[in-house]
Amino acid sequence: xxxxxxxxxxxxxxxxxxxxxxxxxxxxxxxxxxxxxxxxxxxxxxxxxxxxxxxxxxxxxxxxxxxxxxxxxxxxxxxxxxxxxxxxxxxxxxxxxxxxxxxxxxxxxxxxxxxxxxxxxxxxxxxxxxxxxxxxxxxxxxxxxxxxxxxxxxxxxxxxxxxxxxxxxxxxxxxxxxxxxxxxxxxxxxxxxxxxxxxxxxxxxxxxxxxxxxxxxxxxxxxxxxxxxxxxxxxxxxxxxxxxxxxxxxxxxxxxxxxxxxxxxxxxxxxxxxxxxxxxxxxxxxxxxxxxxxxxxxxxxxxxxxxxxxxxxxxxxxxxxxxxx
Numbered sequence: 501x502x503x504x505x506x507x508x509x510x511x512x513x514x515x516x517x518x519x520x521x522x523x524x525x526x527x528x529x530x531x532x533x534x535x536x537x538x539x540x541x542x543x544x545x546x547x548x549x550x551x552x553x554x555x556x557x558x559x560x561x562x563x564x565x566x567x568x569x570x571x572x573x574x575x576x577x578x579x580x581x582x583x584x585x586x587x588x589x590x591x592x593x594x595x596x597x598x599x600x601x602x603x604x605x606x607x608x609x610x611x612x613x614x615x616x617x618x619x620x621x622x623x624x625x626x627x628x629x630x631x632x633x634x635x636x637x638x639x640x641x642x643x644x645x646x647x648x649x650x651x652x653x654x655x656x657x658x659x660x661x662x663x664x665x666x667x668x669x670x671x672x673x674x675x676x677x678x679x680x681x682x683x684x685x686x687x688x689x690x691x692x693x694x695x696x697x698x699x700x701x702x703x704x705x706x707x708x709x710x711x712x713x714x715x716x717x718x719x720x721x722x723x724x725x726x727x728x729x730x731x732x733x734x735x736x737x738x739x740x741x742x743x744x745x746x747x748x749x750x751x752x753x754x755x756x757x758x759x760x761x762x763x764x765x766x767x768x769x770x771x772x773x774x775x776x777x778x779x780x781x782x783x784x785x786x787x788x789x790x791x792x793x794x795x796x797x798x799x800x801x802x803x804x805x806x807x808x809x810x811x812x813x814x815x816x817x818x819x820x821x822x823x824x825x
């Protein structure tokens with residue numbers, strides 16, 4: 501922001517509720533946010549592996565995110581970093597900022613001119629903050645939900661957002677949400693430490709959608725693990741991981757596709773072919789992928805077997821197939 505621009509309020513204030521936290525067991529750092537604001541994830545949440553997490557909101561000055569992380573990267577605590585930035589900000593009274601560093605030290609600021617209901621609370625390694633809320637019960641509800649929450653850091657951050665919405669949330673309603681979780685270990689390539697990076701840009705129930713995306717995120721990470729195990733020839737372990745993936749995201753077609761491929765390749769055609777039939781019915785272009793999987797070595801180089809798979813296309817005459825083909 502230019503010197504001239506710093507004397508004016510931003511045109512689009514990101515009034516919102518958010519949480520920053522460090523998980524004491526894994527060391528992971530994260531931030532989650534919801535607002536009646538389009539694409540809040542592009543403005544409010546910031547985090548860097550092994551460094552810290554920042555939420556900058558209200559009449560938002562984005563600088564608090566990257567500059568706060570830069571200061572913590574140099575060794576300043578969250579409190580020292582936030583104080584240094586506030587000292588340089590002539591409009592600190594309309595800012596709301598929270599930071600947590602890699603040691604779990606928390607710093608929060610809610611300016612005196614933030615629009616009510618506005619406030620914040622800190623706990624062990626985390627902080628919750630909100631402004632322009634329906635009432636003053638929102639951030640206490642977030643704190644309680646995070647402290648009592650089960651699961652990993654991502655689960656608990658989303659639980660805090662759910663509690664905020666259940667308590668009334670933003671007086672203007674809902675629109676977008678975001679979840680960012682990074683590793684507790686620094687990396688020379690910071691993007692490698694980005695574990696979860698999910699955004700809901702515009703949705704009537706963004707926190708509900710964010711929770712759904714988190715579930716899918718976990719399912720697709722299991723699918724990555726499945727691919728790795730298959731490549732290493734550990735098919736029994738791969739099948740177990742794939743079953744976990746399918747259980748987590750039963751509506752997703754991608755895990756079903758690779759389940760069908762693995763089943764067919766391992767000789768279990770009677771289980772594989774109905775899956776191919778279901779998938780081909782929903783995605784008419786998918787049969788074109790099958791010869792490519794043969795060339796890639798993922799399906800057997802068996803023309804008769806390939807034909808049995810392709811016979812599962814809608815409208816094809818399907819031969820009776822026994823388990824031994």
